[in-house]
Amino acid sequence: MDSAVAIVPMGLGHLRQVLDLGHEVFDTTVKPYTSWSLTSVAEHLDSADNACWVALDSDRVVGFVLGSMEFELRDDWGYLEWIAVAPDMQGHGIARRLVDACSAGLFAAGARRIVTDVEERNAASATLMTRSGFTAAATVTLFVRPNPEEPQEVTDERVPIAPGTKRSLIRRGRLAGEGRGATR
16 A cells, blocks of 8 residues: 555546546446546536545545446435546555545445446456455446448447436436346
8 A cells, every 4th residue: 555645535626637547547438328528527526425536646646536426316325436546556555545435425425335337357446346345236238239221340449428428318317327226
């Protein structure tokens, strides 16, 4: 664990570095309904859930976690949506400290459970979440049906969704996230 790195509540002054770090480390093409944008960060920062934290090495943001008390239609479940640590700072326990800070904030805000999702090829995040007390509850497969009237190319290209669309779809009940409908 790197004790020189401080875990502090995220503030407006951290916004640019959080956004830049997210662009550096996230591959949002894996889940086409996920978008990393200023709107994504601002929506979290605007909540009063005390679930957004940054890891600071001096004045450099080397990690962050964004959570909220908004998980689909459940008012009593928290959602740990985004977590990242700069590649040169990984392996020092920073992500675990961020998960713990976010979880403590969400439980204090009234969460009975906290949900997160991890892409199946992200073994490091899956290990982090398991070691942090999360258990696998459901596996969701994204099915895509192409338009038969359009020529099909064999490619791994994902279709992006505009920033902020995911939350809007979830709030309107039009998109079910991972773990929805699973029995606990």
